[in-house]
Amino acid sequence: MKPLEVINPSTVQEASQLAQSNGTPTNLIAGGTDLLDEIKEGVVRPDKLVNLVSLTEMQGINVKPSGLDIGAGTTLAELASHSDIIRDYAALAQAAESVATPQIRNVGTLGGNLCQRPRCWYYRSISFLCRKKGGTTCFAALGENKYHAILGGSDCVIVHPSDLAVALISLDASITLSSAASTRTMPVEKFFAGPDVNIMAENVLTPGEIVTSVSIPALPANSKSIYLKAKERQGMDFATSSVAVALTLAGDVVSSARVTIGGVAPIPWRATAAESVLVGKAVGNVDLKEVGEAAVHRAKALEHNGYKIRLTSGLASRAVETLLSQWR
Amino acid sequence: MVGVRSHVTLNVNQAPLDIEIDHRWTLLHVLRDELGLTGAKRGCDRGECGACTVLLDGKPICSCQMLAMQVGDRQVTTIESLGDSSNLNPIQQAFLDKDGGQCGFCTPGFLLSTKALLDSNANPSEWDIRNGLAGNLCRCNAYGRIIESVKEAARLIAEG
Numbered sequence: 001m002k003p004l005e006v007i008n009p010s011t012v013q014e015a016s017q018l019a020q021s022n023g024t025p026t027n028l029i030a031g032g033t034d035l036l037d038e039i040k041e042g043v044v045r046p047d048k049l050v051n052l053v054s055l056t057e058m059q060g061i062n063v064k065p066s067g068l069d070i071g072a073g074t075t076l077a078e079l080a081s082h083s084d085i086i087r088d089y090a091a092l093a094q095a096a097e098s099v100a101t102p103q104i105r106n107v108g109t110l111g112g113n114l115c116q117r118p119r120c121w122y123y124r125s126i127s128f129l130c131r132k133k134g135g136t137t138c139f140a141a142l143g144e145n146k147y148h149a150i151l152g153g154s155d156c157v158i159v160h161p162s163d164l165a166v167a168l169i170s171l172d173a174s175i176t177l178s179s180a181a182s183t184r185t186m187p188v189e190k191f192f193a194g195p196d197v198n199i200m201a202e203n204v205l206t207p208g209e210i211v212t213s214v215s216i217p218a219l220p221a222n223s224k225s226i227y228l229k230a231k232e233r234q235g236m237d238f239a240t241s242s243v244a245v246a247l248t249l250a251g252d253v254v255s256s257a258r259v260t261i262g263g264v265a266p267i268p269w270r271a272t273a274a275e276s277v278l279v280g281k282a283v284g285n286v287d288l289k290e291v292g293e294a295a296v297h298r299a300k301a302l303e304h305n306g307y308k309i310r311l312t313s314g315l316a317s318r319a320v321e322t323l324l325s326q327w328r
Numbered sequence: 329m330v331g332v333r334s335h336v337t338l339n340v341n342q343a344p345l346d347i348e349i350d351h352r353w354t355l356l357h358v359l360r361d362e363l364g365l366t367g368a369k370r371g372c373d374r375g376e377c378g379a380c381t382v383l384l385d386g387k388p389i390c391s392c393q394m395l396a397m398q399v400g401d402r403q404v405t406t407i408e409s410l411g412d413s414s415n416l417n418p419i420q421q422a423f424l425d426k427d428g429g430q431c432g433f434c435t436p437g438f439l440l441s442t443k444a445l446l447d448s449n450a451n452p453s454e455w456d457i458r459n460g461l462a463g464n465l466c467r468c469n470a471y472g473r474i475i476e477s478v479k480e481a482a483r484l485i486a487e488g
C-alpha cells in the first residue's frame with residue numbers, strides 16, 4: 001500500500017471541501033469494509049482519505065409519525081436491531097441483517113452500503129483494465145459471468161451489490177446528498193445510475209458530494225414489507241438474487257405494490273411489470289406464477305447466469321406469497 | 329516507503345496507549361506488529377475469515393478491515409485480556425472442556441465472538457449461536473464442537 005493520509009473533518013461541510021481533492025486522489029471512508037479491500041488490492045490508490053466515522057451529524061435514527069430519518073453513518077447492525085424498523089419497515093431490517101457477518105455489520109454503514117463498489121472480479125483485480133476502470137473491454141461479457149447481470153447491462157454487466165438499496169426503493173425512501181455548496185434530496189431509485197449514464201460510477205454523486213441521510217415515509221395503513229435474499233452460502237454472501245416487496249391492502253384488494261429486485265442488474269431494479277400484475281387484484285386472485293414471470297420481464301441471460309432468471313422469478317413469487325400470508 | 333504518521337492514543341484492553349502510527353496501518357497491524365498482541369491472526373486480510381476478530385466497544389469487528397486512525401477513543405478488547413492459563417475465563421474453560429479448538433488459529437476470534445454473543449444474550453439458542461459466529465471460519469471444521477463449547481460457556485457463566 002502506498003502512503004496515505006487520513007483526515008478527520010469535524011463537519012460534513014469540511015468533509016465535502018476536503019473530498020473535492022483538487023487533483024490529489026482522495027476518497028471518503030466510512031466503515032472502510034469495502035474501500036479497504038479496494039485499496040489493498042490496488043484498484044483504488046488514494047493519497048488522502050476523508051474519515052466520515054466521527055461526524056455526529058450523520059449519526060442516529062430518528063423516528064417520527066411521518067416516517068424515519070436515518071443518518072448515513074448508522075451501522076448495519078443498528079438498522080437490523082432497531083425495534084421500530086423491525087416492526088414497521090421489516091424489509092429494511094431484514095436486508096440489513098442479511099449483509100455479510102456480525103463483524104462487518106458492526107462497522108459497515110448505511111452510506112457505505114449504498115455507495116459500495118461492484119464485486120465483479122474483473123473490476124476487483126488489478127490484472128484487468130476493464131471499461132469500468134477506463135479500459136475498452138468488458139471481460140465479464142464473454143468471460144466468467146456467473147454472478148453478472150440479467151437486466152440493464154450493456155457495456156458493463158455488473159450487478160449492484162447493495163442489499164439495503166433494494167429494500168429502500170420498495171419502501172419509497174429518499175436520500176439526501178450534501179456538498180460544501182448545496183444539499184439535494186431525491187428518491188433512492190434516482191440515486192443509482194447504470195453504465196449508460198456513467199460507466200465509471202454506479203450513482204449520481206458528484207465530486208465532494210456526501211450521502212448524509214436517508215428518509216423513509218411512514219407506510220400507509222395496512223401495509224407490510226419483506227426482503228428475501230438468495231445466496232450460495234448461508235453464513236455470509238452477496239445476493240445471487242434478492243427481492244423486496246411492499247404491499248398495501250384496501251379491504252382485501254392490493255391497492256399499492258412496490259417490487260424491487262437486486263443482484264440482477266447494474267442498479268437495484270424496480271420490477272414495475274410485477275407491480276402492475278399485483279395492483280387491483282383481490283388477495284385471493286393473485287397469481288404467484290404470473291408475479292414471478294413479470295418480475296423478470298425482459299431478463300436476458302449471459303452464458304453462465306441463466307439460473308438467475310428462474311431464481312429471481314421464484315424468489316419474487318415466494319416474497320409475495322409470504323407477505324400475503326402475514327395478513328391471514 | 330515512509331508514510332504519514334501521527335501520535336494517537338489507543339484504548340487497548342482498558343489501558344490508554346500513546347503510540348505513533350502510520351496512517352496506512354490497520355488496527356490488526358498495530359496490535360500484532362507494534363504492540364506484540366499476536367492473539368488476533370492475519371488470515372484472509374479481507375474481512376471474510378474472522379481470525380482477526382477483536383471487540384470494539386464490546387462488539388466484534390474484523391481488525392484487518394479498519395484503519396487504526398479510525399479507532400478514535402473507542403475501546404479495543406483483544407483475546408489477551410480474557411484470561412491466562414492460571415486464570416481461565418469461563419469461555420476459555422468451556423472451549424478446553426468441549427475440545428472447541430483444533431489447530432487453534434481461528435480460536436481467539438471464536439472466543440471473542442462468543443464473548444460478545446454471551447454478553448448480549450446469556451442463553452442463546454442454537455440458531456443464535458450459529459448466527460453470532462457466522463463471521464468466523466474454522467478450516468479444521470470443528471464447528472460442531474465449537475457450538476457445544478459456546479453452550480457449555482453459557483452454562484458455566486450462568487453457574488457463576
Ligand SMILES: Cc1cc2nc3c(=O)[nH]c(=O)nc-3n(C[C@@H](O)[C@@H](O)[C@H](O)COP(=O)(O)OP(=O)(O)OC[C@H]3O[C@@H](n4cnc5c(N)ncnc54)[C@H](O)[C@@H]3O)c2cc1C
Nearest residue numbers: 028030031032033034035100108109111112113115163211
Ligand atoms: C466479506 C464481506 C461480505 C460482504 N457482504 C455484503 C452483503 O452481503 N451485502 C452487502 O450489501 N454488502 C456486503 N459487503 C459490503 C460492505 O462493505 C457494505 O455492506 C458496507 O455497508 C459498506 O459500508 P462501509 O461504511 O464500510 O463503507 P466504506 O468501505 O467506508 O465505503 C464504501 C464506498 O462508499 C463511499 N462512501 C462511504 N460513505 C459514504 C457517504 N456517506 N457518502 C458518499 N460516499 C460514501 C466510500 O468512498 C467508498 O467508495 C460485504 C463486505 C465484505 C468485506
Ligand code: SF4
Nearest residue numbers: 120122130138156157
Ligand atoms: S462487468 Fe463492468 S466491472 Fe466487470 S469486467 Fe465488465 S466492465 Fe468491468
